[in-house]
Amino acid sequence: MKKHIAVLFSGFVRNWKETYTNFLKNVIDNNKHHYTFDCYAVTYTVTDRYDKPADFKEYLSDFEIQQIKNIYKFKKINFIDYKETFIKMSQQTDSLLKIQQYTGAKYKIETIFSQSYCVKKTFDLLQGSYDFILRTRFDSNFLNPVNIPEIEKQEIGTLSFKSNQNFMDHVVFGNYENMSVFCKSYENLKNIDFLTKHKIKFIEDLFRETICENKIQNTTLPWKVSVKRRDRTLLLWDIEKFGDNI
Numbered sequence: 001m002k003k004h005i006a007v008l009f010s011g012f013v014r015n016w017k018e019t020y021t022n023f024l025k026n027v028i029d030n031n032k033h034h035y036t037f038d039c040y041a042v043t044y045t046v047t048d049r050y051d052k053p054a055d056f057k058e059y060l061s062d063f064e065i066q067q068i069k070n071i072y073k074f075k076k077i078n079f080i081d082y083k084e085t086f087i088k089m090s091q092q093t094d095s096l097l098k099i100q101q102y103t104g105a106k107y108k109i110e111t112i113f114s115q116s117y118c119v120k121k122t123f124d125l126l127q128g129s130y131d132f133i134l135r136t137r138f139d140s141n142f143l144n145p146v147n148i149p150e151i152e153k154q155e156i157g158t159l160s161f162k163s164n165q166n167f168m169d170h171v172v173f174g175n176y177e178n179m180s181v182f183c184k185s186y187e188n189l190k191n192i193d194f195l196t197k198h199k200i201k202f203i204e205d206l207f208r209e210t211i212c213e214n215k216i217q218n219t220t221l222p223w224k225v226s227v228k229r230r231d232r233t234l235l236l237w238d239i240e241k242f243g244d245n246i
Contacts, residue, residue, distance in 0.1 A: 046059050157221040
């Protein structure tokens with residue numbers, strides 16, 4: 001009997017037209033003999049693009065929205081107002097002040113709230129039961145065929161890229177129980193005791209400290225995934241360990 005995987009997309013759609021083919025081929029098709037997949041997403045009615053200025057956001061056309069729905073065949077997808085996350089954020093004054101002690105930058109605070117909120121809202125869409133959950137982004141580009149790994153009961157897998165926060169949130173995979181903890185990290189932004197105990201400076205800090213507090217280990221996914229930036233393409237794996245050939 002095939003195991004069931006929910007794929008959660010969250011965040012801006014950005015350059016999804018450059019990445020969807022690789023995702024469908026290297027993730028879905030490469031594992032379809034052993035797993036079934038349902039895709040869910042929460043994204044915004046606006047997006048930024050890597051070929052446009054950083055502060056420029058454009059509304060998605062009805063045509064592009066329909067393209068996205070047709071190609072990914074989402075079981076459920078919600079397009080939310082970008083301002084909604086900031087309205088909710090502004091209501092959490094104590095949390096904002098606590099995080100501001102460490103970030104010192106407005107955009108980092110907005111990112112911590114908006115990204116974690118979007119991940120949680122995507123998890124909330126799930127219908128039915130799932131063995132595993134794969135969290136990814138529209139701009140995560142899966143460059144090679146990936147094999148779904150055997151994940152231990154108290155582990156989640158992330159990419160091998162060595163970030164300053166020792167956690168990579170672009171792609172996260174694990175069983176339902178552990179991923180439900182990860183996906184609900186947003187709730188810890190309402191917990192002043194949690195924010196007092198942990199220094200949350202970046203979004204990765206929130207995710208890392210949430211799983212650590214729940215005694216969930218972080219293991220490496222040997223997957224070659226890249227993400228586009230305005231000035232370059234960032235390879236999200238340990239090149240010394242896994243090589244740079246794709």
